[in-house]
Amino acid sequence: MRKYLLVIFVGVNLLLGGVNGRFYKDAEREIATNGMSAVGDPGMRRNGLRVAFEAWNFCNEVAHEAPGMGSPRAADCFDVSNSTLLHKVSEADNKLGIGKTFKGLSTEAMHRPDLYAVEKELYLGSLCEVSDSSKPWQFWMVMLKNGNFDTKAGFCPENGKPKPPFTTSKNFPCFGEGCMNQPTLNHQPTQLLGDGTMRGWFNGTYDLDADIGKGLTNLSFYEVIWEKTLGSGSWVFKHRLKTSMKYPWLMLYLRADATKGFSGGYHYETRGMLHTLPRSNFKVKFSLEIKKGGGPKSQFYLIDIGSCWKNNGEPCDGDVLTDVTRYSEMIINPDVPAWCSPTALVNCPPYHITPNNAKILRNDTANFPYGAYHYYCAPGNAQHLEQPVSLCDPYSNPQAQEILQLLPHPIWGEYGYPTEKGQGWIGDPRTWVLDTGGLASRLYFYQDPNTPLAKRRWTSIDMGTEIFVTDKDEEAEWILSDLDVILL
Numbered sequence: 493m494r495k496y497l498l499v500i501f502v503g504v505n506l507l508l509g510g511v512n513g514r515f516y517k518d519a520e521r522e523i524a525t526n527g528m529s530a531v532g533d534p535g536m537r538r539n540g541l542r543v544a545f546e547a548w549n550f551c552n553e554v555a556h557e558a559p560g561m562g563s564p565r566a567a568d569c570f571d572v573s574n575s576t577l578l579h580k581v582s583e584a585d586n587k588l589g590i591g592k593t594f595k596g597l598s599t600e601a602m603h604r605p606d607l608y609a610v611e612k613e614l615y616l617g618s619l620c621e622v623s624d625s626s627k628p629w630q631f632w633m634v635m636l637k638n639g640n641f642d643t644k645a646g647f648c649p650e651n652g653k654p655k656p657p658f659t660t661s662k663n664f665p666c667f668g669e670g671c672m673n674q675p676t677l678n679h680q681p682t683q684l685l686g687d688g689t690m691r692g693w694f695n696g697t698y699d700l701d702a703d704i705g706k707g708l709t710n711l712s713f714y715e716v717i718w719e720k721t722l723g724s725g726s727w728v729f730k731h732r733l734k735t736s737m738k739y740p741w742l743m744l745y746l747r748a749d750a751t752k753g754f755s756g757g758y759h760y761e762t763r764g765m766l767h768t769l770p771r772s773n774f775k776v777k778f779s780l781e782i783k784k785g786g787g788p789k790s791q792f793y794l795i796d797i798g799s800c801w802k803n804n805g806e807p808c809d810g811d812v813l814t815d816v817t818r819y820s821e822m823i824i825n826p827d828v829p830a831w832c833s834p835t836a837l838v839n840c841p842p843y844h845i846t847p848n849n850a851k852i853l854r855n856d857t858a859n860f861p862y863g864a865y866h867y868y869c870a871p872g873n874a875q876h877l878e879q880p881v882s883l884c885d886p887y888s889n890p891q892a893q894e895i896l897q898l899l900p901h902p903i904w905g906e907y908g909y910p911t912e913k914g915q916g917w918i919g920d921p922r923t924w925v926l927d928t929g930g931l932a933s934r935l936y937f938y939q940d941p942n943t944p945l946a947k948r949r950w951t952s953i954d955m956g957t958e959i960f961v962t963d964k965d966e967e968a969e970w971i972l973s974d975l976d977v978i979l980l
């Protein structure tokens with residue numbers, strides 16, 4: 493019965509188009525008291541923060557650690573007792589890198605940066621874990637990725653198959669040897685300031701020899717500052733991401749990843765915030781204020797959802813030859829056009845499903861919502877694709893991937909998503925309550941014919957931007973708070 497009431501309350505507010513009504517507040521309290529959130533820290537309101545950092549190269553690995561920085565995994569986790577922050581992760585833990593041992597490290601991983609980072613994340617997770625319920629959880633994850641790809645380095649597989657160094661006429665960004673490096677990482681452990689604000693940050697650059705204290709001209713830069721008033725409100729995550737000529741393609745997200753198993757984009761065990769994996773009946777609530785967009789190539793994801801299942805519908809098991817990462821993203825930068833159109837069906841999914849579950853084929857030019865789709869690309873290992881089709885980049889993930897990118901359009905209104913370009917963009921901060929479950933269960937994803945439908949369980953939910961190969965320095969700046977994943 494309480495569950496039922498909750499559904500009504502959230503629904504009513506969606507119909508009224510507002511989220512600050514009394515009913516929503518009531519619903520929120522219900523969620524907090526009844527544990528109906530899928531995340532460990534519903535709405536980011538817990539004083540004792542759990543946040544971690546991870547950096548990825550082009551194919552979501554490490555390859556080489558940045559000198560003196562350790563393995564690109566770190567965490568800031570503490571409990572608050574009598575107005576004192578009791579930190580759980582030391583700076584020595586955060587600096588751990590290959591050759592240094594820690595509890596649980598395998599001998600196999602000791603000198604292998606890719607494996608070491610995976611085990612370091614599990615170790616940091618063990619220090620940060622909150623296990624006061626039957627569903628332990630670890631941290632929010634700040635994820636940073638460098639899009640440079642040196643095809644001559646042999647670091648990245650092709651659709652999961654090992655790939656020796658090669659040359660290509662394709663224009664992958666890379667200034668030369670070392671372009672896939674990991675960044676510097678500065679960390680200010682969270683402090684309680686005199687005015688009752690708690691504050692800490694991660695920042696750094698890919699330009700390893702730079703002094704970012706002397707200005708950021710021509711330099712790449714990332715920063716996430718977190719702040720909260722002790723005893724009230726939400727943690728507020730302030731993000732900055734800047735590209736440079738040497739690093740023209742960068743990504744920065746705040747992720748709620750699964751607390752165990754394979755989250756979207758990984759082929760190994762990870763730690764996170766989603767103690768319950770949302771399927772089709774869930775909403776995602778958060779507040780987002782975008783201050784700088786990051787230029788016309790910034791594919792700002794109002795929300796990005798990720799998962800993994802095989803083309804035959806089976807769940808992923810870590811076999812990179814058959815596992816396929818699945819992503820869907822709502823891009824809210826109004827400068828990003830729909831590449832899908834009646835004359836470019838190659839960029840459209842084969843069909844669209846309406847909220848009433850009617851299927852509209854992409855060649856139905858009178859009815860297909862072309863403007864709602866930026867781009868669709870299919871997994872490179874799919875055997876029965878409908879033509880014409882665009883294949884996803886085979887190198888930028890440890891395994892094959894499938895991506896469905898959406899744009900604001902009236903057809904998404906039913907799910908609380910933006911219906912017009914510009915909504916939620918600069919000057920229009922909003923609190924969103926998205927029926928992500930309803931939408932995600934109706935999105936097209938490839939599956940082999942006559943196989944049982946994949947159970948779509950979303951292992952990663954995140955917000956942030958991908959500044960995609962810019963020809964000049966661009967900067968994005970945004971503030972995220974109140975994030976919750978609400979199970980209905």
Ligand SMILES: *[C@@H]1O[C@H](CO)[C@@H](O)[C@H](O)[C@H]1NC(C)=O
Nearest residue numbers: 572573574575576577578684
């Ligand atoms: C809490 O901190 C205050 C100020 O440092 C101190 O006077 C008090 O004894 C502490 N209380 C407990 C229970 O530790």
Ligand SMILES: *[C@@H]1O[C@H](CO)[C@@H](O)[C@H](O)[C@H]1NC(C)=O
Nearest residue numbers: 678679680695696704705715
């Ligand atoms: C980045 O972090 C360092 C060290 O915590 C700090 O001194 C600096 O002000 C931060 N921001 C920039 C832009 O360097």
Ligand SMILES: *[C@@H]1O[C@H](CO)[C@@H](O)[C@H](O)[C@H]1NC(C)=O
Nearest residue numbers: 706707708709710711737965
């Ligand atoms: C930034 O790069 C441009 C183009 O290479 C150069 O003209 C300029 O002097 C550089 N500025 C600084 C502060 O390094």
Ligand SMILES: *[C@@H]1O[C@H](CO)[C@@H](O)[C@H](O)[C@H]1NC(C)=O
Nearest residue numbers: 842843853854855856857878
């Ligand atoms: C539309 O595409 C479907 C396959 O998806 C095909 O069977 C049908 O003939 C096409 N219709 C037209 C008018 O091209």
